[in-house]
Amino acid sequence: MPDIFQVLADPTRRRIVDALRHGERSVGELVDVVDIGQSGVSRQLAILEDADFVVVRPEGRRRLYSLRPQPFRELSAFVTAYRAIWEPRLDRMGAELERRRRKKDWKRRNTDG
Numbered sequence: 706m707p708d709i710f711q712v713l714a715d716p717t718r719r720r721i722v723d724a725l726r727h728g729e730r731s732v733g734e735l736v737d738v739v740d741i742g743q744s745g746v747s748r749q750l751a752i753l754e755d756a757d758f759v760v761v762r763p764e765g766r767r768r769l770y771s772l773r774p775q776p777f778r779e780l781s782a783f784v785t786a787y788r789a790i791w792e793p794r795l796d797r798m799g800a801e802l803e804r805r806r807r808k809k810d811w812k813r814r815n816t817d818g
Contacts, residue, residue, distance in 0.1 A: 709780050712756040717741060718749050722772065725759065729771035 713719055717739055724730060724738040735746045750770055753759045758776050762769045 709756075709776055709783075712752065712758060712776075713780075715749070715752075717745070718753060721746065721749055721753065722758065725770060725772045729762065729769040731767045731769055733767075735770070 713722070720739040721735055724735055730738070732743060732746050732750065735750070736743050739746060750759060754761060756776065757773055759770045760773050762771070
């Protein structure tokens with residue numbers, strides 16, 4: 706199976722994934738959304754299908770694509786494992802920015818005199 710990050714690194718595939726968040730769509734509908742040709746959309750959908758990001762459901766002559774939840778669960782689990790590292794750092798950075806804003810406001814109030 707391809708690396709999740711490699712699959713999502715392509716901006717066209719990310720636009721397709723974003724469009725599929727709202728429900729299943731045909732290739733023609735995705736062409737309108739991502740603004741590339743049918744062959745380009747089909748190629749990107751094949752990559753997403755090979756990576757198990759999408760599932761295809763035939764409906765008459767159309768093929769409808771929808772997202773599979775599993776790769777997104779894996780991605781969420783990966784990010785969650787690192788959240789403990791970056792959340793405290795972001796909290797400290799936010800506190801420092803707030804401290805600097807207050808200091809700047811205090812100086813402005815005391816020098817505008």
